[in-house]
Amino acid sequence: MSQSEYLGVFIDESEEHLQAINDNLLQLEKQPDDMTIVGEIFRSAHTLKGMGATMGFEDLAHLTHNMENVLDLIRQEQLDVTTDVMDIVFEAVDYLEEIIVDIANGGDGKQDVQAVTQHLEALQGKNLLPSKEGAAAAEASSTSEEKTPAEGIFDEYEWTVLVQSKEQGYHAFRIVVELDEKTMLKAARVFMVFEVLEQAGDVMKSTPPADELEDEKFETSFEVVLVTTVEADDIKQQIRNVSEVDSVTVDAIETGQPDKPASPAQNQTRGTETLAKPNQKEKAPSPQKKSELNKTIRVNIDRLDVLMNLFEELVIDRGRLEQIASELNNNALNETVERMSRVSGDLQEIILNMRMMPVEQVFNRFPRMVRSLSKELGKKVTLEISGAETELDRTIIDEIGDPLVHLIRNSMDHGIESPAQRQSAGKPEQGTVELRAYHSGNHVFIEIEDDGAGIDKDKVIHKALTNHVVTEEEIQQMTDQQIYGLLFSSGFSTAEEITDVSGRGVGLDVVLSTFESLGGVVTVDSELGKGTLFSIQLPLTLSIIDVMLVHVGEETYAVPLTAIIETAIVHKGDVYSAHNQKVIDFRGKVVPIIFLHDIFGVDFQDQDTDYYSLVIINKGEKVAGLVVDSLIGQYDIVLKSLGNYLTNVFAISGATILGDGQVALIVDTNALIR
Amino acid sequence: MEEAVAEDTHVKVIVFQLGDEEYALDVEMVQSIEKLQAITRIPGVEAYIKGVMNLRGIITPVIDLRSRFGMESKSYDGATRILVIHKNGDDIGFIVDEANDVLDIPISSIEPTPEVVGGVADEYLRGVVKVNDRLFTLLHVDKVLERQANKTNQKRK
Amino acid sequence: MASVLIVDDAAFMRMMLKDILEKNDFTVAGEAANGQEAVDMYNELQPDLVTMDITMPEKDGIEALKEIKENHSEASIIMCSAMGQQAMVIDAIQAGAKDFIVKPFQADRVMDAIQKVLG
Numbered sequence: 001m002s003q004s005e006y007l008g009v010f011i012d013e014s015e016e017h018l019q020a021i022n023d024n025l026l027q028l029e030k031q032p033d034d035m036t037i038v039g040e041i042f043r044s045a046h047t048l049k050g051m052g053a054t055m056g057f058e059d060l061a062h063l064t065h066n067m068e069n070v071l072d073l074i075r076q077e078q079l080d081v082t083t084d085v086m087d088i089v090f091e092a093v094d095y096l097e098e099i100i101v102d103i104a105n106g107g108d109g110k111q112d113v114q115a116v117t118q119h120l121e122a123l124q125g126k127n128l129l130p131s132k133e134g135a136a137a138a139e140a141s142s143t144s145e146e147k148t149p150a151e152g153i154f155d156e157y158e159w160t161v162l163v164q165s166k167e168q169g170y171h172a173f174r175i176v177v178e179l180d181e182k183t184m185l186k187a188a189r190v191f192m193v194f195e196v197l198e199q200a201g202d203v204m205k206s207t208p209p210a211d212e213l214e215d216e217k218f219e220t221s222f223e224v225v226l227v228t229t230v231e232a233d234d235i236k237q238q239i240r241n242v243s244e245v246d247s248v249t250v251d252a253i254e255t256g257q258p259d260k261p262a263s264p265a266q267n268q269t270r271g272t273e274t275l276a277k278p279n280q281k282e283k284a285p286s287p288q289k290k291s292e293l294n295k296t297i298r299v300n301i302d303r304l305d306v307l308m309n310l311f312e313e314l315v316i317d318r319g320r321l322e323q324i325a326s327e328l329n330n331n332a333l334n335e336t337v338e339r340m341s342r343v344s345g346d347l348q349e350i351i352l353n354m355r356m357m358p359v360e361q362v363f364n365r366f367p368r369m370v371r372s373l374s375k376e377l378g379k380k381v382t383l384e385i386s387g388a389e390t391e392l393d394r395t396i397i398d399e400i401g402d403p404l405v406h407l408i409r410n411s412m413d414h415g416i417e418s419p420a421q422r423q424s425a426g427k428p429e430q431g432t433v434e435l436r437a438y439h440s441g442n443h444v445f446i447e448i449e450d451d452g453a454g455i456d457k458d459k460v461i462h463k464a465l466t467n468h469v470v471t472e473e474e475i476q477q478m479t480d481q482q483i484y485g486l487l488f489s490s491g492f493s494t495a496e497e498i499t500d501v502s503g504r505g506v507g508l509d510v511v512l513s514t515f516e517s518l519g520g521v522v523t524v525d526s527e528l529g530k531g532t533l534f535s536i537q538l539p540l541t542l543s544i545i546d547v548m549l550v551h552v553g554e555e556t557y558a559v560p561l562t563a564i565i566e567t568a569i570v571h572k573g574d575v576y577s578a579h580n581q582k583v584i585d586f587r588g589k590v591v592p593i594i595f596l597h598d599i600f601g602v603d604f605q606d607q608d609t610d611y612y613s614l615v616i617i618n619k620g621e622k623v624a625g626l627v628v629d630s631l632i633g634q635y636d637i638v639l640k641s642l643g644n645y646l647t648n649v650f651a652i653s654g655a656t657i658l659g660d661g662q663v664a665l666i667v668d669t670n671a672l673i674r
Numbered sequence: 675m676e677e678a679v680a681e682d683t684h685v686k687v688i689v690f691q692l693g694d695e696e697y698a699l700d701v702e703m704v705q706s707i708e709k710l711q712a713i714t715r716i717p718g719v720e721a722y723i724k725g726v727m728n729l730r731g732i733i734t735p736v737i738d739l740r741s742r743f744g745m746e747s748k749s750y751d752g753a754t755r756i757l758v759i760h761k762n763g764d765d766i767g768f769i770v771d772e773a774n775d776v777l778d779i780p781i782s783s784i785e786p787t788p789e790v791v792g793g794v795a796d797e798y799l800r801g802v803v804k805v806n807d808r809l810f811t812l813l814h815v816d817k818v819l820e821r822q823a824n825k826t827n828q829k830r831k
Numbered sequence: 832m833a834s835v836l837i838v839d840d841a842a843f844m845r846m847m848l849k850d851i852l853e854k855n856d857f858t859v860a861g862e863a864a865n866g867q868e869a870v871d872m873y874n875e876l877q878p879d880l881v882t883m884d885i886t887m888p889e890k891d892g893i894e895a896l897k898e899i900k901e902n903h904s905e906a907s908i909i910m911c912s913a914m915g916q917q918a919m920v921i922d923a924i925q926a927g928a929k930d931f932i933v934k935p936f937q938a939d940r941v942m943d944a945i946q947k948v949l950g
Contacts, residue, residue, distance in 0.1 A: 188920040188924065600717035602717070649717070651718075662714065
């Protein structure tokens with residue numbers, strides 16, 4: 001496809017519009033009389049249709065065209081927003097999504113849309129002539145509707161300049177240049193046209209604006225306003241002389257009436273018609289985002305990843321440099337290194353920020369899911385989302401979708417009761433699932449809370465014992481929260497109770513391990529009869545983390561700072577034994593201590609000191625002390641994976657390269673606290 | 675053109691030494707040959723996995739092939755090499771006694787493995803090659819890289 | 832009969848262009864395989880038109896273009912570029928190239944460009 005350069009933009013924008021349609025449809029379901037919502041949906045569908053037709057995706061154009069017709073009927077109040085109508089429109093949106101996914105995966109965007117088209121047509125109460133090709137239909141209708149192209153209105157300043165130029169004997173022309181649709185390197189072509197124009201006079205304005213032209217953000221035609229002394233025909237001839245220019249129209253802009261900027265718009269309708277004529281494919285050029293005040297650019301994610309990788313290299317070298325500087329102890333060097341560290345620290349923050357995305361990306365597919373799942377389960381469930389604007393690193397965003405789906409399904413399946421049960425329990429028929437995200441310190445919390453039946457502790461204990469997940473003795477020492485947490489242990493859930501909905505072949509243990517692999521912590525709280533709360537604590541970012549480097553024997557390990565409460569030194573005499581577990585009294589609490597030598601099988605001779613060096617870590621409420629030989633200090637390190645070969649290494653979450661080039665392993669503290 | 679013909683009937687291999695035997699690996703699998711360098715031990719994994727090394731910024735697992743094949747271990751020396759294999763997107767190092775040379779061998783000279791070759795169980799082998807007076811054994815990399823699944827997993831319990 | 836100097840490091844590309852040109856009754860005055868050759872041959876042959884590849888060893892097309900333009904400001908040069916060389920094409924046009932064509936070449940586009948430049 002010669003337009004492949006646009007494909008990325010096309011897909012991005014299509015996804016945005018689909019999301020908008022989804023959101024607005026759900027909104028419409030709640031407020032079926034709100035015609036502004038219908039208008040919004042109509043607009044998105046219309047833009048999609050135009051984009052689809054331009055790119056030659058006929059099924060997309062065809063389907064959106066039919067959707068548009070249905071929406072139009074709703075808008076004209078000839079069709080009511082009933083559940084049936086919504087179901088069909090949602091069905092159509094599902095197809096649109098599939099088409100876009102297919103296109104994004106390199107497919108041709110073909111889908112069998114006949115059935116859903118028929119449904120849509122049935123809503124229109126008439127059978128359209130047997131499938132006029134969608135694109136044709138789309139084109140016909142869109143050219144007639146495109147009354148107000150986004151461009152055309154001068155601001156006051158521009159208008160003044162125009163009037164003055166005319167007074168001084170200059171011509172003002174509106175020039176529409178249409179490039180051959182096969183043109184490659186369009187920006188260079190535009191550049192050549194501009195060279196001609198700038199030779200002839202002053203380009204006052206272009207549509208789309210120059211930077212978009214440079215980025216080739218236009219289909220085949222663009223428009224400029226030129227102030228010049230050269231005659232129209234000459235200009236036309238000169239532009240035509242540029243290769244791959246299909247057609248040129250030059251119209252004089254009338255400034256006769258000293259009216260306000262409103263009038264030129266009228267005069268320009270002429271220009272606009274010529275804009276539409278030369279090529280029927282002319283479509284609304286890149287939909288303007290209304291409320292976007294900040295200037296943004298689209299950057300390919302791969303580039304951000306490359307930037308991140310390069311920066312990681314830099315961080316490693318920075319570590320090395322810091323080490324060298326401290327050895328050499330040269331003032332000038334130290335100062336320079338210090339400055340560099342500061343600057344790279346700032347740089348790091350910026351780069352990490354660039355990779356942050358709102359969780360909305362993940363959340364916004366849930367309303368649809370909850371809607372269809374409620375129907376499937378015969379339950380009434382409202383999903384309330386808050387904090388969708390909370391930001392997380394892109395790598396984390398990419399991973400949390402599936403486990404969250406699982407948890408929400410779980411809440412709807414096992415949490416929320418059937419309407420009848422709810423009624424007899426004196427609850428409103430309509431159950432609620434709240435999905436919250438919020439920022440706290442170095443973490444983002446995502447919570448899923450339902451007002452359903454809650455978790456039956458005794459059942460959990462019974463099942464955990466039968467499936468040998470825990471022993472009686474262990475249960476005795478567990479808090480309620482810890483018992484609820486058993487839901488996530490592997491081997492807890494058995495095949496027989498996997499339902500269609502929350503089953504899908506994976507248990508909650510997979511959910512847990514996904515979150516934990518992201519450095520997350522999952523906790524559960526529940527009250528029988530009232531509801532359940534799943535809380536997930538996630539780190540803001542993954543790739544560069546703050547750690548405490550420690551020596552265990554001869555080996556160096558890194559403990560993530562986010563897990564550390566503090567470091568401490570305790571006298572060996574202050575260590576007690578309880579239930580075969582060494583514990584200490586730490587700030588009035590009994591805290592188990594874990595010898596990393598044992599965990600990691602490190603050879604070591606008990607040193608002659610009377611003290612243990614401890615790193616006190618926590619996981620949620622639980623606290624433990626890690627015994628190490630010595631603390632080296634706090635460092636920024638780049639988290640690297642151990643790769644696919646070394647999976648499931650106990651209590652190790654990854655590795656990092658130290659300043660001296662050695663590899664140090666990163667301790668997975670979550671695995672150490674049970 | 676000439677090269678293409680050669681490729682059809684010949685295969686380039688790296689020949690390396692383990693104990694008294696010579697072994698070979700398809701050159702295309704070998705990313706590089708490195709001198710021995712610092713290796714960080716990984717706790718709780720099979721003994722033949724020596725650990726990971728920093729190979730130009732990439733964390734690379736290293737396997738001791740002698741130990742993998744249950745051969746008697748030998749202290750590393752100046753001749754010791756790490757063959758870095760690229761497999762499924764990962765780099766993995768194999769520690770060998772020495773890397774001898776690169777040979778073009780005719781495919782026709784590859785014979786199925788006899789029952790037992792040296793000390794290495796035949797499941798790791800793809801065949802034997804006899805060129806001139808040298809006999810060496812082609813390694814089956816996939817098998818060498820197979821780990822007893824979930825071995826480490828069970829430790830959690 | 833207009834004469835053309837073809838500059839491209841790939842013999843295959845020169846062949847293709849030559850074929851297109853000769854079929855349309857142009858004379859190929861010479862073929863150069865790099866920028867330096869192009870500059871030398873231009874001085875010698877003074878062709879009516881040059882098709883100039885951008886990426887070449889020794890001296891690239893843009894350098895060659897600038898050198899030729901220095902001594903022969905009237906020279907008509909069409910750049911031959913690949914997709915993705917937009918910035919270089921723009922450079923070349925600023926430096927005085929008359930037009931550009933994009934690989935893979937289509938005969939009608941090539942002729943269209945040449946006729947426009949010579950016309």
